[in-house]
Amino acid sequence: MRNAGAALLRVLTVWAVSTLTMLLLAMVMPGFRLQSADGDSLTQLGRVAALGAGFFGLLNALVWPWLVRALLLVPALVLGLLVFLLNGSLLLVALSAVPQGRGEASPAVAAVVAAVMSVASSGTATLLAVRDTGAQRRRMRRLAGWRATRGQPAPRSRTPGTVFLQLDGVGYELLCEAIGGERPLMPTLAAMCGTTHRLTPWRTDWSSQTGASQLAILHGSNENVPAFRWYEKATGEVIISNRPSDAAELQRRATERSGHPGLLAEDGASRGNLFTGGADQVALVLSVAVRRGRRQRSRAGYFAYFADPARAARTALSFVAELGREVGQALGARLRGERPRVPRGGLYPLIRAFATVVQRDVVTASVAGDILNGRTAVYADLVAYDEVAHHSGPRGRDTRQVLARLDRCVASLAQAIRYAPRPYHLVLLSDHGQSQGETFRARYGVSLEQLVRAGSGQPVEPPRPLCRPNASGEPAGAEARNAARAALHRPEESPEPPGGPARRRGAPVVLGSGNLGLISFPGLSGRASAEAIAARHPGLLRRLADHPGIGFLLVRSELHGPVVLGAGGAQHRLATGEVRGADPLAPFGPGAAEAVLRTARFPDVADIMVNSSLDPETGEVHAFEDQVGSHGGLGGEQSRAFLMSPxxxxxxxxxxxxxxxxxxxxxxxxxxxxxxxxxxPAEPRAGAPTPAAS
Incomplete structure (x- = not known):
């Protein structure tokens, strides 16, 4: 009885707040009226507002979830834009049910009024539930889109579940700075580190990027993944890790090599990743974005998110605010003359808003739902920091704001764990770090592709504008771009870069993957040897190796096997460890030779692998893409990721x-x-909330 009375009190309070909100909006908003033309008493106005707010609340509770479910096949971002229209339509229906037709509003005004009322009622319900653990649990389940089987809550278990939360691109050194000091930038992580959790660095492969790292983390193998994108001579195609069809193929290959379906095969969920990890439950996963099965739709998590109109309205407003924030920050960077800097126009503001608002919120809600549903293992990727750092730098003002918001996401998941039907281990990790530096083209006035074409006797094309397709054929911001395309139901971009091998017979294929460059010669069969390249293009290898923006080259010698070439004729013969001249790998620290040798054995490694130079004092590198914060090769902080484990x-x-x-x-x-x-199995938690039927 006490619980029923408290629930009734909360409903009445939310109704009262919604009524008051509607009255205030009717007073201040032109085009929104709750009274007759002759005027009404305050009592009559209150009655009309109460009826309108009550009908609107019922429609939101009963009709909205089914309406969103019916529109699940609509592109996710389009559904987000439709939220205002749909919610406004429900308000118009509610006003039409008011006796004597006193409620009236234009469609545009109704959309605004509905959004404000939804946010107000949701905020009131949240405040009322703070001291009621049962209500708090039900609220979090509802906000996460949680649905119990046959109306029953998930069974209690003492066996801990595990949540792996990937903070994409956050390096070990950067995290240490963010959680250090008296006022840490990430206070939630700072409180965890050293009390309940330990912080450990780990060293990435030569290909320090999400495709290689996450494929291995989830599926146990990143064999033959030399970069984020590479040219396969056998098929004549460019493989791109975040293209859905390529991600599906890479996942199939890794599963075949490792001999098991993946990390999440046992009652697992994959959220916001490139790959499934063998999970049965997926949301926003690119490797299944082209599938249409009920449990294999990569956008399935959008329903759980948009099912709450208040949260959908808040995120839509946050999306617009993020667009304005990016425009203002980009303008401020230009006015301050910040260096290094890349243009941030075109579609990038939309892609940034998608990564830092929509993807972040949907993934966080999906993981909260998994926790409250008692799922055994969850792996989720939050890409917000990585996307912004590419364009603003790893330690820019913009990225500090993103890190603070990611910390709040961790806090919300820790809160969900308090109300879970089982204890949970929360593991935080990253897939790589980021290294700052001026782009190769901005620093030296020539792109890697132009340098290669000039050295191989090919006509040199004029440079492409920044923020246009780069050497890989993809625009800047491509890592989040394909996730946004999948959310919009857009078809995949062409697998062949502009001016690719089919259009430029005999020309080398030059690709960029952060500060790692890949050069392949379609006219030379198999893995071309250094001798064959020198015979076909005399002077090219020396021209590249001696360039001040290039740290080293990896080639295959017919005599010595894999060889690293450096400036002034220096060599590091990886098979024997013999070094002639100054070791080209010495500036890149311990483990560099092993990492390069492992990649040299991949069947699809490029004929020439190029790693940019490294400033040993600043740790700066030069990306072959239009990015001031980059990763993909060796040098700087990109190769040091972190694990924060219980x-x-x-x-x-x-x-x-x-x-x-x-x-x-x-x-x-x-x-x-x-x-x-x-x-x-864990010991019962002292003071843990007692489960209540929902």
Whole structure:
């Protein structure tokens, strides 16, 4: 009875706030009226507002979820824009039900009034639920789109579940700065580190980017993934890690090599990732974006998100605010003369708003739903920081704001864990870091493609404008771009870059993957040797190796196998370890030779692999794409990612404390932790909220 009375009080209070909000809006908004032409008493106005607010609340509770479900096949971002129109339509229906036709509003005004009322009622319900754990649990389940089976809550369990939350692109050094000091930028993570969690760095592969790292973390193998994008001579196609069809193929290959479906095969969920990890439940996963099965739609998580009109309205407003923020920040950077800097026009503001608002909010809500539903393992990727850092720099003013918002996402998931039907281990990790630096073309006035074409006797095309397709054929911001395209139901972009091998017979294919460049010669079969390249294009290798913006080249010698070439004729013969001249790999630190040698053995490694130079004092590199914050090769902070793991789990490096090297080793650690969680039921938590039927 007490619970029923408290619930009734909350309903009445929310209704009262909605009524008051409607009255105030009717007073201040032209085109919105709650009284007759002859005027009404305040009592009559209050009655009309109460009836209108009540009808609107019922429609939101009963009709809205079904309306959104019916429109699930509408492109996700279009559905987000339709939120105002749909919610306004429900308000018009509610006003039409008011006796004597006193409610009246134009469609545009109705949309605004509905959004304000939804936000006000949602905020009131949240405040009322703060001290009521049962109501708080039900509210979080509802906001996460949680649906219990046959109306029953998920069963309680003492076996811990595990949530792996990837903060895309956040490097180890950057995180240490963000959680350090008296007023840390990320206070939630700062409170966790050293109390409940330990912080550990791990070293990425040479290809320090999401495609290679996440494929190995989720599926156990990134064999033959030399970069974010590469040219396969056998098929004559360019493979791009975040193109849905290519992601599906890479996942199939990795599953075949590893011999198991993935990290999340046992009651797992994959949210916002490139790959599924073998999970049965997926949302915003690119490798299944082209599928249409009920449980394999990558956009399935959008329903859970947009089912709450108040939250949908808030995110739509945040999306617009983020657009304005990006325009203002880009203008401010130009006025201050910040360097390095790249243009941030075109579609980039929309892509940034999608990554920092829509993708972030939908993924967070999906994970909260998984937690409240008691799922065993969840892996989610928040891409917001990585996308902004590419254009604003790893430590720009813009990225600091994004990091603070990501910290709040972690706090909201920690709150959801309090109300979960089982204990949870929350593991935070990154797939790579980011290194800052002026782009190769901005620094030296020539692109890598122009340099290669000039050195190989090909006609040199004029430079492409910045923020247009780069050497890889993809515009800046491509990492989040394909996720946005999938959300919009847009078809995949052409797998062949503009002016690609089919149109330029005999010309080299030059691709960029951060500060890693890949040069392939379609006219030379198989992996072309250094000798064959020198015979076909005399002087090209030396011209590249001696360039001040290039740190080293990887080629295959017929005599010595894989060889790293540096300036002044220096060589590092990887098969034997023999070094002639100054070691080209020395500036890139310990482990560089092993990382390069591993990639050199991949079947589809490019004929020439190019790594930009590194400033040993500043850690700056030069991206072959239009990015001031980049990753993909060696040099700087991009190769140092982090793991923040619960102290209750074993140390990442085991008893020896060995350094984790390569994403495949991280996969092994995460699998070990899942096994530990399954084998060690947790003790009942003191003061934990008691589950209540929903």
């Amino acid at each position: 102290i209750a789990l074993s140390a990442p490096g085991g008893d020896t404390g060995a350094e984790l090297v390569g994403a495949e080793s991280v996969h092994g650690v995460l699998r070990r932790w899942l096994a530990e969680a399954a084998a060690r």
